[in-house]
Amino acid sequence: MMIANEIEELRKAKRGDTDAFRALFDAHHEAVYRFAYRLTNSVHVAEDVTQDCFLRMVSNAGGFDPRRGSLRAFLCGMARNLVRQYWRVTGREVELDDDRDENAATDVVSGNSGSPSPDVAEAVQAAVGLLPVLQREAVILFEFEGLSLEEVSQVVNADVGAVKSRLFRARRRLRGLLEQYFNQIKTDAWRNSQ
Amino acid sequence: MNDPNDAALSALLRQTRSSIPSPTGDFQSRVIRAYERQTPPRSGWRRFMLRTLPIPAPIGAFAAVLLLLIGFAIGLQIRVASTPGGRAERGRVGEHSPTNALERGGEPSRSLGGLQVVAELRPRIIGGEHENR
DSSP: OOHHHHHHHHHHHHTTOHHHHHHHHHHHHHHHHHHHHHHHOOHHHHHHHHHHHHHHHHHTGGGOOTTTOOHHHHHHHHHHHHHHHHHHHTTOOOOOOTTSOTTTTHHHHHTTTSSOOOOHHHHHHHHHHTSOHHHHHHHIIIIISOOOHHHHHHHHTSOHHHHHHHHHHHHHHHHHHTHHHHHHHHHHHHHHHO | OOOHHHHHHHHHHHHTTTOSOOOOTTHHHHHHHHHHHHSOOOOHHHHHHTOOOOOOHHHHHHHHHHHHHHHHHHHHHHHHHHSTTHHHHTTTTTTTOHHHHHHTTSOOOOOOTTSOOOOOOOOOOOSSTTTTO
């Protein structure tokens, strides 16, 4: 959906036009839901966050400035704040520090804990879940949601350099956490090329 | 970030993009209902009445000044018209008043011409036998 159309649809939605609201919801709710789910690992919380996000988008339509970024980035920024609010309300300590112990809990992902090795998707989700929050949100937005570095920096309220740095450290950590699957992919790719 | 290891990692991450559990079945309708409760649709008439029109600032300022001037002019007209006879008649009102006469340097007029003539009074005795006559 073009940005100009989105602004018009947003105006209509604010006036009570359900069709306009539905169009915006259809265009963006999956991305917002996925982002919230990857941060919280809970379907219900992700649904609540997504719903609040869209209701706030309408009531706070003036807060969206198309010159600062896309509506999707605006919505993801709101979802991020709502998730943090949820963590605060539920008493969960949010570790924002980027430099915590990199070797912590690697067994959960690599399957050294004695339990059967999880499949790739579960392992990746678990590995992403082990990242510090600031790195996790950068990876989710950049790698999974395909936002540009500028859009990610808008969502996480940091400059592009800080986002690049978080992505670099997150990738380094993910490579370590997913080494087993990572090597398998490289082997498969090498076999396919032969 | 052009390391081949990064390409493999990106491929690994891409594999899991779609591995998110779907939201519950009635999620969309629940959000739409919540939206409709929060933002009841406005009727066409109400939408028309509450519609905002963008007006350039200089034109708005000019219109405001013009309205003030028109209001002032109308107020002035009403004040003049509400005085009996208008400005021309104001001189005649109280022309013969003692104060005016004094101001003109003359004697204040002292006549009873303005008083009402009272009919002659006849005494009448009330009560007793005089009454019956």
